[in-house]
Amino acid sequence: MDLDAFRWLLTDEGQALLARATELAASDDELHVQAELRRTAPPAAVAAALTQVELRVRARAKFGDLAARLYFTPDALEQATRQSVATHRAGRFQAFGAHTMIDLGCGIGGDLIAASRAGLVCAGVDLDPVRVAIAEANLAALGLPGAVQVADATTVHHEGFDLAFADPARRTGAGRSFKVDDWTPSWTWVEELLRRDACVKVAPGIPHALVPPSVEAEWVSDGGEVKEAALWSGRTATTDRRATVIGPGGLASLTDEDDPGPDAVGVGEVGDFLYEPDGAVIRAGLVTAVAAGVEGRLIDAKIAYVTSDRAFHSPFARGYRVVEHLPYREKQLKAALRERGIGRLTIKKRGVDVAPDALRKRLALAGDEEATLVLTRVGDHGAALLVAPF
Numbered sequence: 001m002d003l004d005a006f007r008w009l010l011t012d013e014g015q016a017l018l019a020r021a022t023e024l025a026a027s028d029d030e031l032h033v034q035a036e037l038r039r040t041a042p043p044a045a046v047a048a049a050l051t052q053v054e055l056r057v058r059a060r061a062k063f064g065d066l067a068a069r070l071y072f073t074p075d076a077l078e079q080a081t082r083q084s085v086a087t088h089r090a091g092r093f094q095a096f097g098a099h100t101m102i103d104l105g106c107g108i109g110g111d112l113i114a115a116s117r118a119g120l121v122c123a124g125v126d127l128d129p130v131r132v133a134i135a136e137a138n139l140a141a142l143g144l145p146g147a148v149q150v151a152d153a154t155t156v157h158h159e160g161f162d163l164a165f166a167d168p169a170r171r172t173g174a175g176r177s178f179k180v181d182d183w184t185p186s187w188t189w190v191e192e193l194l195r196r197d198a199c200v201k202v203a204p205g206i207p208h209a210l211v212p213p214s215v216e217a218e219w220v221s222d223g224g225e226v227k228e229a230a231l232w233s234g235r236t237a238t239t240d241r242r243a244t245v246i247g248p249g250g251l252a253s254l255t256d257e258d259d260p261g262p263d264a265v266g267v268g269e270v271g272d273f274l275y276e277p278d279g280a281v282i283r284a285g286l287v288t289a290v291a292a293g294v295e296g297r298l299i300d301a302k303i304a305y306v307t308s309d310r311a312f313h314s315p316f317a318r319g320y321r322v323v324e325h326l327p328y329r330e331k332q333l334k335a336a337l338r339e340r341g342i343g344r345l346t347i348k349k350r351g352v353d354v355a356p357d358a359l360r361k362r363l364a365l366a367g368d369e370e371a372t373l374v375l376t377r378v379g380d381h382g383a384a385l386l387v388a389p390f
């Protein structure tokens with residue numbers, strides 16, 4: 001969508017078309033909707049309206065009910081921060097005492113919206129004029145104040161703002177590895193920005209060694225999935241490493257101050273309970289903090305499973321009761337599962353080279369029972385644990 005097409009969508013005529021497209025799309029198939037809309041508007045306008053309708057549906061996963069009032073492009077929606085995470089971040093901005101913030105590369109405004117909703121006076125810049133127009137329209141659609149303009153973040157004077165935020169774009173898209181050369185604006189610019197009170201969103205794969213001294217690294221998960229890491233610098237840094245877990249019951253945070261370290265928790269026998277730490281905890285290197293929290297130990301110094309003789313409910317780990325130790329060798333394991341009538345099996349694995357789907361096929365399961373199997377390593381042995389979530 002080009003800038004003119006987007007601007008037209010904001011006119012009375014464009015808004016009427018968008019409203020009609022939304023209404024029709026909810027109850028009719030695509031071809032009929034297109035034919036109907038083309039009776040009153042040119043094809044390019046119809047395409048622009050229908051794209052927004054479709055993107056608003058897709059955006060619900062990130063923006064919830066707000067999505068129906070916002071505008072997107074496919075790529076900018078993909079890159080936008082989900083509101084649960086952006087709202088948490090904005091809460092930290094507020095707790096830090098910031099009144100003003102600048103978003104250096106604001107896209108369609110995922111973070112800008114959350115900060116403005118939290119009551120900060122916000123400014124945003126982006127190189128892309130369409131995204132700037134969308135961010136501006138998004139703030140207006142929600143009745144939020146904020147100024148957005150086209151500018152290069154690397155040349156903007158941000159000193160006057162209490163806080164600077166950046167969410168650099170990744171040239172190569174999402175990936176597991178973290179490449180310093182992938183960022184725009186560049187990693188060098190990010191390092192420079194981190195000399196002031198700032199927050200920079202980065203990929204969760206950022207190696208700990210790359211986090212500059214005195215900068216806090218926070219890994220955030222939502223619904224059990226790690227979404228991002230954020231680097232907090234200057235006076236916004238409150239610890240070295242933090243795992244923030246957003247779940248149905250709200251938000252919880254674990255930091256390196258909760259971590260007594262590996263020597264204090266030790267490694268030991270699998271007890272009555274097994275805990276699978278949240279991905280944010282693992283990325284933050286705080287598995288031993290979870291072990292301490294459940295009065296437990298590691299089952300292996302290098303594996304992110306925790307065991308304990310006590311049952312705890314923790315937002316930082318999923319807990320399982322260890323029902324039985326089964327044979328690790330495939331033939332005997334298959335027989336053991338058959339004997340127990342297990343026909344549906346969730347396979348979890350850590351520290352062992354197993355392809356769960358292929359293994360499940362080979363196990364030729366049969367029976368009415370359902371179970372969870374954990375395949376892992378204890379010392380130099382493989383272990384197969386039948387577990388039940390509690």
Ligand SMILES: C[S@@+](CC[C@H](N)C(=O)[O-])C[C@H]1O[C@@H](n2cnc3c(N)ncnc32)[C@H](O)[C@@H]1O
Nearest residue numbers: 080081105107109110111126127152153167184
């Ligand atoms: C990952 S997106 C930001 C998404 C945003 N935080 C949100 O939640 O919607 C990164 C943005 O940075 C912008 N960008 C990249 N380099 C820039 C630069 N040098 N100056 C300004 N904006 C830049 C891109 O156009 C892109 O919109």
